Amino acid sequence: MPTVLIADKMSARAVEIFHERGIAVEVKTGLGKEALCAIIGQYDGLAIRSATNVDADVLAAASRLKVVGRAGIGVDNVDIHAASKRGVIVMNTPYGNTVTTAEHAIALMMAAARMIPQATMSLKAGQWEKSRFQGVELYQKTLGVIGTGNIGSLVIARAQGLGMRVIAYDPYLSKIRAADLGVELVEMDTLLARADFLTVHTPLTDATRNLFRAETFAKMKPGAILVNAARGCIVDEAALYDALKSGHLRAAALDVFCKEPVHGDNPLLELDNFICTPHLGASTEEAQVNVAIQVAEQISAYLLRGVVQNAVNLPSVKEEELLLLQPYLNLGERH
Template identity: 45%
Template sequence: MFRILVSDKLGADGLDLLEHAPDVDFDVRTGLSEDELIEAIGEYDGLIIRSGTTVTESVLAAGERLKVVGRAGVGIDNVDVRAATKLGVVVLNTPSANTIATAEHTMALLLASARNVALSHTAMADGRWERADYVGTELHGKTLGVLGFGRVGRMVSERAHAFGMHIVAYDPFVPESVARETGAELLELDDVLATSDFVTLHMTLTNETQHLINKSSLAKMKPGAILVNAARGGLVDEAAVAEALDANQLRAFGTDVYSSEPPDSSNPLVGHAAVTHTPHLGASTEEAQRDVAVQVAEQVLAALRGDPISGSVNVAKSGGDESDLVAPFVELAEKIGRLQMAMATGSIASIEVEVQSSSADELIRPVAAGILKGLLDSVVAGRVNYVNAPVLAEERGIKISRSVGVGESDYQNMLSCRVRWASGDVAEANEERVVSGAVFGHTQARIVQISGYAFEADPNGFVLLMLNNDIPGVIGEVGTVLGRHHVNIAEWRLGRDEDRHEALSFINLDSEPDPAALEELRSLPAVTKAILVEL
């Protein structure tokens, strides 16, 4: 008999599933403190949470029987996924359950912002009949810019079409063919901003997308445009948006998310007359709440029973010889995918995965899934896992091929990933890039080649990838800049192209350099490119 603890409020349909499961006994205990959860968790095989429970490393360590944590919803910031993985605990979430609700809420914010619904409602509630003060604008015939063209972005696009809108989109990781299928036109970010009457955000929050909408990008937007954010609060610089509203550069802003939730009184957007704001209601529909509850219950039951699962955000090592063999290859594969995406300059057209090993037949599929996870993890809304990564790649029109034991190699256990890009400056290199890695003794992983530059580098922690002219003094200049910013170099590996007089460095750092350090490195005359990636 499996025991499950439900520590946050869960929809009745999900509880009903647990109630009728013949092999499950469950308790609902909400509002537990961390100490209370630590004391209780040792009796349970599964834990179901929402946003109200924080699953720390201490909680996980106390769960001697714990096999799975199910998050009803998308965000897993309240779960220590790294600690869970180390302890063999599967972490699940339910990103697809919220998609329709979020898309519809986006449309609600678009319409409410365009027609001054919030302001006119307040006026009516105060007994004021002020029709002339709240003349709005129509969606019909206008251009909607969609930043991020994943599931939610595409659903918003479909709904906006029904209002007679023209759709332009920005997503560097979606092929044009996928956009065309939904009637959207893919453009560069600046072009989307310049041509759109309405702009809506549907991107994940990463180092690259933090404050994507800022003073500079707002200045590129059409005067009087309307902005909507139902994705992540950190995508916009809230102070810059407030300034744009005050200057009538933006007509209105509709938002469901904030950099800090709940927002405090210092947030310049709270109470602003041109802002329609809701308290993170994107997933708050009866249907979404029901679907979230059912999906998390189904997935937790499947994980406990050993059945296939589709919502895992990590892969727990199950033990055994096969797992011991595969795990280091899959971990290296994911890091190869991350390296490829860190160097991306366009959308992915195709991917070739090759494994050279005596166990290649057993390794090829999990290795391919690992590479896809690394490639897509930072650009797909919701978490990517080894199960859904191939499906997500297929949805984006990415062609994938796999091969085993082809060609000669200096390494017994080598993985290679060749990515062909649809656009970008990498087109000069035949629109493709190859990254290869090797596993030594079935435990130690190394990156051994990037686009013909050969070295053996440790794929862990913060890594600075740097392309530079192969001339004297570069190492000293880079070391001086990093030292000035208090960043220690742990290891420096370098590959050379003697014909082109270029070098590619793979520099392991003890800490993350700040943006100022990276900009200073990029300004060095000999440095062509500097990219930071965390592996």
């Protein structure tokens, strides 16, 4: 019987699914690196969220490990190269929290436009400052969307429902798909110059690291509002501070940071035109259950039937296709 370790807190539904599939499962959360290395050799599968770091040392100690499943999208906490060298499949769950994250991006946009957190704090402090908190409407404003995948496309639909004009930059987006989404496909510099609001929905890669830096902010429309509910380090936080402090940007709203958790020494926290949340994009009851279900089902399918779904280091194969390919795969392993 395969055995799986759940190393981070997630919905109890994951445990139920493993039991239903006939897979043994143990839940041990909050393990440090040394403790995890000491026990990881006992398991065929590992289910994590963002807290557990699966680095090369952990993988070297994982003599039986076949699959790591991340309940969520980002796999920054997994050494993909080391896993691939050891033949360990790394999966994520890209669909379980898409709605939740898209809604959070829209919420941040509205909160920044209407200064809701600042007005709340002011009123709770006993002030009634109506004139201080004059905001801007989203209606008929131009929203620039960078990245039009699962989450970005949902943000586009919701923004259109609010009466916004949407332009998009995505080097992988075809003109046909752009037409289906109802967006104008533009170059990056054009998007920066035209967008009243800008939201980014890309993974963190070498190409997107510090995508928003001093020269990027200089190209943005004066008075624009930036939202990032994607990944930390896409935004150069020091450059963002300067753009907000100078007034070139009206406001910014971040859910993710380059260094998390954020402490009080981050200078962005001093700015009145900066709002933030502690990486809450996927933090709804529905999303937590969805990603737990998906990661348990995907790990089970791989351990029991060899079916690969949503892997980041191997092409995914449908179960019916695997039945046709399996004889050739077996032949290849023997030679």
